Amino acid sequence: MKAADLMVKALENEGVEYVFGIPGEENLDLLESLSKSSIELVLTRHEQAAGFMAATYGRLTGKPGVCLSTLGPGATNLVTSVAYAQLGAMPMVVITGQKPIKDRPQGQFQIIDVIDMMTPITKYTQPIISAKTIPSHVREAFRRAEDERPGAAHLELSDDIAAEEVDATPITPSYSRRPITEHKSVDYVLKLLKEAKHPLIVIGAAANRKITAKMLRAFVDKTGIPFITTQMGKGVINEDHPRWLGNAAVSDGDYPHRAIEQADLILNVGHDVVEKPPFMMKPDQRKVVHINFQGAQVDSVYFPHASMIGDIGNSIWQLKEGIEPQSHWDFEFMLKVREHMRDHTDEGAHDEAFPMLPQRLVEEVREVMPDDGIIALDNGIYKIWFARNYPARQPNTVLLDNALASMGAGLPSAMAAKLVHPNRKVVSICGDGGFMMNSQEIETAVRMNLDLVVLILNDSAYGMIKWKQEHMGLQNFGLDFKNPDFIKYAEAYGAKGYRLNATEELQPLMRDCMEQGGVHIIDVPVDYSRNVELLNEEIPKRAKAIQA
Template sequence: MTKASDLLVRALEQEGIEYVFGIPGEENLDFLDSLSRSQQIKLILTRHEQAAGFMAATCGRFTGKAGVCLSTLGPGATNLTTAAAYAQLGGMPMLMITGQKPVKKSKQGRFQILDVVEMMDPITKYSHQLVSADNIPSRVREAIRLAEEEKPGAVHLELPEDIADEDTEQYPIPASTVRRPVAEEKAIRFAVERIAAARSPILVIGAGANRKLTSKMLTQLVDQFGIPFVTTQLGKGVIDERHPLYMGCAALSAGDFVHRAIEAADLIVNIGHDVIEKPPFFMQHGRMAQGSDHHETNPVEVSEGTQVIHVSFRSAEVDPVYFPQLEVVGDIANAIWQIKNGLAERDDLDWDFARMMAVKRHHDAHIADGRDDDRFPVYPQRLVAEVRAAMPDDGIICLDNGIYKIWFARNYTAHGSNTVLLDNALATMGAGLPSAMAAHLVNPGRKVMAICGDGGFMMNSQELETAVRLGMNLTCLILNDDSYGMIRWKQANMGFADWGLQYGNPDFVKYAESYGAHGHRVQSTAALAPLLRECLDTPGVHLIDCPVDYTENDQILNVTIKELSRSI
């Protein structure tokens, strides 16, 4: 006979789980005791359940295997909901295990009891209460399968106290061998014909393409046939952005150079499109209304003659601005490989990318502008350039959510997949530091930097203690403007008075040191580069307080870029 909590741990081991992140409560003590005897799984005790969920989700993003997080019932479970939505929208496989009072016999009334299964249902792929020890193997296998299946996301299992203490004769269920379906041959042939017939095709690389093999296939396609490409924010780094055919990242909603590149195309191959990201282009339903200023309001309204090919694991989710003419549905890497082979057999390719390359020259010139700006506090363009110079090719930056996310999406050239972790799905604050900690655990030999606004950092700043306790090597760069800068930018853009969004901060250097981390403060713009290198090269947890100046955000992002791009 096996105790149910022991069986749950064995089932997780069977799935290859290495970490469980979280905060146990009294309802989890059977599971905690069982976990203490695991030779494979390490408990990462955090200081908040939300951070545990962010870490588990990020592990899932890197590995493709479900990250696991743990909480007790009631408030512990409610603290996981933001992380559940973060994983669900962001396509990151994650399993949440929450405790519960005994379900067969309880003497505590409704104390702390919420219907957590029902609460999790709308924000997960699967939410289930374990009501029998015998069902644990099948429920764990099903939950993990769904979490990891495209599109990946969050799943939830609730383990009541009395079920955890039951005995059973069951054993874990091994994972089955699964091969993803591949795209139909006819769809591939039609795609090849349309790409060959185009005059100026472009690739738009989205969230679903951010997979290791897909990155390899897309790089080969671009290298062999010279097709320009743009990325969404969650597609950054799928192809090395130093590539001469990289047209930019759709960081702004409208009016950027990347939108002009898409306008220059007569065929858009949309790879791994996910509706959780703001669309980099709108398809037209009939003719556009007279006098509409679509440059200002929309990403790009592509002409009625512009065709769109949807290449993804799943069929297109059609909405008023996205209704592709051709869908290639199946494993993306395999589909790109088949398209590449089909194009190699053609002798009628006659493309003209002159206009796109003209847009690229303007894009690259603007990205270079401001890299040497010596003003202090540090300006965003200089900040991004210094971080890029300090990070090695395989270095990982993990962004929290704030106005700097737009600057890094536009100006930071990603050299590989999952080297720029930003959240353009739920777009939650507070995830930067926990995601960097998970990045370090999964990639212990690589340089890792969390980049956080002062507002987002303070939402999970207590995890500095976790990072120090675990002996991590990472740098946390705090961009300090004493306000919620993203919302101030929007406030200015909408013509409202600058009001209600400023606050005070602690002394971040002393704050870091109080946890046992190394605290640093940028005193001049010239001092930023050597300080970044020092922190990245010195073991331990480092926090850098860097004052930033966002006063030109509105002018540059809302006026200058649009004027320059429209003039091309």
């Protein structure tokens, strides 16, 4: 058979459902083979968006998402989304084309060293220089992408190799299970738990999996130990739970950090230093236990005293089986912090100001979305407000990135989420800056007949950086821009567009759009003018004033 056919059979053997990307001249044999396959090609309008979609597919399924590009500029366009998957621990396999390796009649046209470029941002990168090695390279790429810590793998297939005749068959994936924590580690952590007076759980990204979530819920329900979530750990346990103390949307100064201050033992579950730290460790303070699939990377802000390395769900189960609530545990102050946090959150949730305040926006979206509905956030200041004010009720229902924290991912991530969960409500929430970075994918969403609502939070500026600029006492300079007419923009792609004219219009409009189906773009004017006052002044002051 042709090598390109073998490549596709190897992908089918791995259970691949979709290939996201933009083929080029060097992918034409592979494209022809895909046309005869059960695998669906999702043709995007930019390679970066294809990469974001593949990464999100991997994040939601646990199976590597696959994306495809040509050589040179196609491959360079994938770099941001490959780094997004690598830092965010999302399994992804990238396939790029290349000029013939045996003969190059076009000289060095479009050729860069893609292998060298991909090496620092992937777990595995390999040029395929013989068609016979396709089965082993594909199997290894998928194995590396899936193994803990998940991430990106890359294969380069030149057009002359793709056209070769070959006699080979795909390699069947092997059966494997994650190792579990050694019993002495379990016993030591149980000893720390029994000695602690104010234990606390911090839940991070790697815990955002079904079995782990189930075990953590059982552990919290049995012990009553309060918990805090990181941005990427939202929803592991229902954040309406009476022991949820909030989200560490910023690294210090918020209500959850008062609970962290009192804690004498933190079980840090599924967090690593790639995600922005939810707290800063200092010497001679509370003890921290690292519970994860892999050992802790020691950093100036993170140097745990003990570790439980192995399957997280099993580690938590072992702790649950070995512990009973201790009579000397004291969570009175932590739960007091929770009540203050909830009171403050409620204050802005019903403000009628227009343009909308972010607190009211979050409240309206939460009211509209079902418990299993998915919001996919781009990167901007609104991400902090959603992380801290939006209670996620199920795992992976708030898709945001706090590792690479790239703009432009919100819309493609929502599209991938809708492919994975076609029967769930999905909303993409983007700032006007982030939306315009991959707004061309509206055409892709319309062409694919997706049911999708996109909120564009319009402040005509790069709001996150303006907030930091103002907080630093610097002049307002270099961050304001003008936007297109988003209604006409949506209509040009075949979507429906709306502009909000009053705060109370948002909730009924979102419900109507979801009921209609199709792609809907809602231009939502927002007011971030109080961000410094609230996030940098009022919240830290009020949190600090809580008395034990």
